[in-house]
Amino acid sequence: MKIVTYPLKGSWPMLCRRPASDYTDVDPVVREILGRIKTGGDSALRFFTEKYDGPIIRKFRVPAGEIAGSAALVAEELRSAILTAKENIAKFHRCQIPGTAVVETYPGVSCWQKSVPVETAGLYVPGGTAPLFSTVLMLAVPASLAGCSRIILCTPPEKDGRIDPAILFAASVSGVTDIFTAGGAQAIAAMAYGTESVPRVDKIFGPGNMYVTRAKEMIQLDGVPIDMPAGPSEVLVISDNTGNPSFIAADLLSQAEHGTDSQVLFLTDTPEMITAVKSEVENQLEDLPRKEIAAKSLENSMLILMRSIGECVGFSNFYAPEHLILATSDPASLSESIRNAGSVFLGKYSCESAGDYASGTNHTLPTGGFARNYSGVTTGSFMKTISFQEISGDGLRSLGPVIERLAEAEQLHGHRNAVTIRLNSLSNVRS
């Protein structure tokens, strides 16, 4: 980890630059996959699945019997942990369903808005060295609470063509209605355009590698919305002299082990903390099974000494971290100043892995600085808003002339006439 001491504000943009993502080689590949799935459907999906994942998948849909049988294949302790996590996620996400309040904006003019679920949600859960059942929960629980009538899940097969039972179990307890054995950009394309097997979805959610991310970004041009562009994971920890260096080091490493392109930052106003955290990171790194990955991502990472905790927060808002840990003496008041972050963890016992798995907040979060302008996944991400209005005769009598004047000034006489014709009829009624 690089140590940076009292950086001038002019250097912040350079310090906030993420390890570069170069899509030059990725884009043409993704474009070809999108095009071929669009026209070729299942057979193209089968081709790319074999090419990238290995197995030849005859039926993409995972049979109901296999899903129902998954529980028996998952250790009881893990099942119960998954259910606890699911409950907590549900408790937090249930409160995010927006209510409907009627506002009388003008006498006789009532307006309200209502959130309605998108009909079909498409969830993507990436493959990897281990089954990411936690991502299943983070996407399916809010989709289900939002009320989506179909919740489609795509995830790549293992070498033997199967999907890990823990994934199937998590899907079965959190409301997923259809599971398909497909991964990568080809799965995103299948959900965006539909194939013989995979239904076309209304919106696509979930993390993935560069190919998945670019596929998600590109299908927006075909009118399919996505949760957010997602990139390598990152954490920023702020601490004063009250921080516990070994806790902080563990948090930095828990993020660094994600991938070689992850980035972790530690910011403090206390010089001694820099050395203490650095040496703890080095110690703990030794015992980590994913040591090589973590060591590589630590090369992209920094320990930064600032003039004050306030300046640390200023830098953090500029950096816009996916995860932000406030390991300071008064994190609550500090948290009021946070403008740009995906998820914030307050105090020394709020470790990031709690939010990754089980505290209830969502772990599908904007990375790479996108916390400046994107939200993480919420229940509202699976809904859209419809506005409503009801205007009484008296309401139109009073507001009508205003509308007529505005429509007139925009030279839209048809717009004006829709009011005038009603006002004339109202004055006939009155006379």
Next chain:
Amino acid sequence: MKIVTYPLKGSWPMLCRRPASDYTDVDPVVREILGRIKTGGDSALRFFTEKYDGPIIRKFRVPAGEIAGSAALVAEELRSAILTAKENIAKFHRCQIPGTAVVETYPGVSCWQKSVPVETAGLYVPGGTAPLFSTVLMLAVPASLAGCSRIILCTPPEKDGRIDPAILFAASVSGVTDIFTAGGAQAIAAMAYGTESVPRVDKIFGPGNMYVTRAKEMIQLDGVPIDMPAGPSEVLVISDNTGNPSFIAADLLSQAEHGTDSQVLFLTDTPEMITAVKSEVENQLEDLPRKEIAAKSLENSMLILMRSIGECVGFSNFYAPEHLILATSDPASLSESIRNAGSVFLGKYSCESAGDYASGTNHTLPTGGFARNYSGVTTGSFMKTISFQEISGDGLRSLGPVIERLAEAEQLHGHRNAVTIRLNSLSNVRS
């Protein structure tokens, strides 16, 4: 207008197809504009502004004096109508700021989320035959209520290089901080990438022609979010035998006059209403200044006779109209069944132009079927959500083992260790 009688469900997808948008010629032009603004900044912006709008703009920023002086150039009656509309829009959009509620998801585990404004909002207001000051209000009022610190407005110049005083006045009363004389795809590019004059914004909002729309869609690939893809305007009116044919005809025409590619649909269960509305449309069309435009868009439009009002609503949910008018005897209960629509108008006095201008709801709405998966602009569109959590020592004692088990099963030992190291320290404290 084409009359369609009792269409079978199998024909709905065909009937719901919008007048085609063909981007084949548009995309390369837009791609070139984006690329040249990205590298050329102001000088490229000046080039394209001259090419597409005519005037050579020396300074893109509209001087403060010109903005301040705009009020005096707007008729008093129009100023007062703009202010009334602004008040109503503010009343409705003020209620959309989400609150913050703390949820204890597990003993000792508190989670909450907070909505925070994006820092810099970029608003686009298209040019045209008349100044669209209403769009200024619809975008700037919620941006300002959300708390965006900079609200940038781009709008194309008139032939003489100036911007209409009504636009400037609306901007000045609704919180716009910077106004730039630039339009089209080049203005979208300027806000997405920044130029010497135009600051880079965090999110881009507002309607526009095909070039503007495609530019907005494409800049998403560079990580700049947009409100929604917007296309030609549309309205769907549902009425039973209690509807007033002349009101309905006026509503259909108010939408048809927008552009030749607009589409208007009338659905009813009453055969007599089809003929009555058709003849009223033909009558009223004669007196419309934008008669030619409206007549052309009526060619894309339909009067559809259905078996029941329930079937009308079913079709409407399938079509997902931008605007939906329920001119039936009991619109309130009917509105409960609406799943896909931008904005809904209940009853015979709720004409669409009320929502376009002054009732308080937003007129920046998803078109072309996008109401299935996109929301119209709300105050929340200018904000992002940040989640927070605080876990006590006791909270981690009880939830920690669950997190450890889940992290272990995903083979993320660093994640588990961040918990273990804390649990160990807690048990040392206890012993």
